[in-house]
Amino acid sequence: MAKTTSSTIDEDSLLTSHEVGLLLQVDPSSVNKWVKAARLRAYRTPGGHLRIRAGDLLTFLRQHNMMVPKDLSKVGMRRLLVVDDSEFELRSIERLLKPYAHRVELLLVSRGIDALVQFGFFNPHAVLLDVIMPGLDGIEVCRRLKALEATRSVPVVITSAHLTVEMEHQALAAGAAQCVDKPIGIARLLAILQIDEQESSILTAQTIV
Structure with missing residues (x-):
């Protein structure tokens, strides 16, 4: 899957675990662990796939003093x-x-x-x-x-x-x-x-x- 760019991300954009992993330069399994531990808010599609709202991801990063990727820097502005x-x-x-x-x-x-x-x-x-x-x-x-x-x-x-x-x-x-x-x-x-x-x-x- 192609990397999501800042021009396509807004506060209500829904991202997959893979896309979040690409943005944060972490393994998608780490993203899934954050979701499972209720640290990162996520939603499930009717097919059972995880989706993470960009605004919720930004809140998570700030609450945990984590670096905000450039592609997310204007989300919520x-x-x-x-x-x-x-x-x-x-x-x-x-x-x-x-x-x-x-x-x-x-x-x-x-x-x-x-x-x-x-x-x-x-x-x-x-x-x-x-x-x-x-x-x-x-x-x-x-x-x-x-x-x-x-x-x-x-x-x-x-x-x-x-x-x-x-x-x-x-x-x-x-x-x-x-x-x-x-x-x-x-x-x-x-x-x-x-x-x-x-x-x-x-x-x-x-x-x-």
């Missing part, structure tokens, strides 16, 4: 698209999330049109969108994202340093999940990305080069 015409705001969010670089992948853009262009390439789990920007403002960008079936399921969070009731009503009507005042704290950012702050702070994975 949360992608955040941040759109703001203020360089200061973009860099502030970048600094806040730097300690969580093992869990969060950032794309920072300064124009609404760039957000629409880059969205399909980046495929974010959430969008943090400033309201007042030159050209397309945040409300219009949100409206366009929600108009397309391929992008409407991704939560959009509208931000502003001067959030008003009217602005909030417009954002929610455009499909925003919520509106948040600036400055945004790390706890709110992690909540938007659905990352457990306590768990993430202790899971510092190493990567095999």
Whole structure:
């Protein structure tokens, strides 16, 4: 069987014992022993074959302080698209999330049109969108994202340093999940990305080069 590559593995990918062995450079029998000892979570197909979810494998490796293969390094990563015409705001969010670089992948853009262009390439789990920007403002960008079936399921969070009731009503009507005042704290950012702050702070994975 060909070696599984990072481009084909996501959090919910199901791997065989052989594939896990190739990734970790161990004998598949060791993988089966971990499963039998209930150290590594696994599932059985109707035919009785073991399948291991990539996300569960990553959790197992981190819990046991084992090296994370390069092909698994981005499994479980949360992608955040941040759109703001203020360089200061973009860099502030970048600094806040730097300690969580093992869990969060950032794309920072300064124009609404760039957000629409880059969205399909980046495929974010959430969008943090400033309201007042030159050209397309945040409300219009949100409206366009929600108009397309391929992008409407991704939560959009509208931000502003001067959030008003009217602005909030417009954002929610455009499909925003919520509106948040600036400055945004790390706890709110992690909540938007659905990352457990306590768990993430202790899971510092190493990567095999």
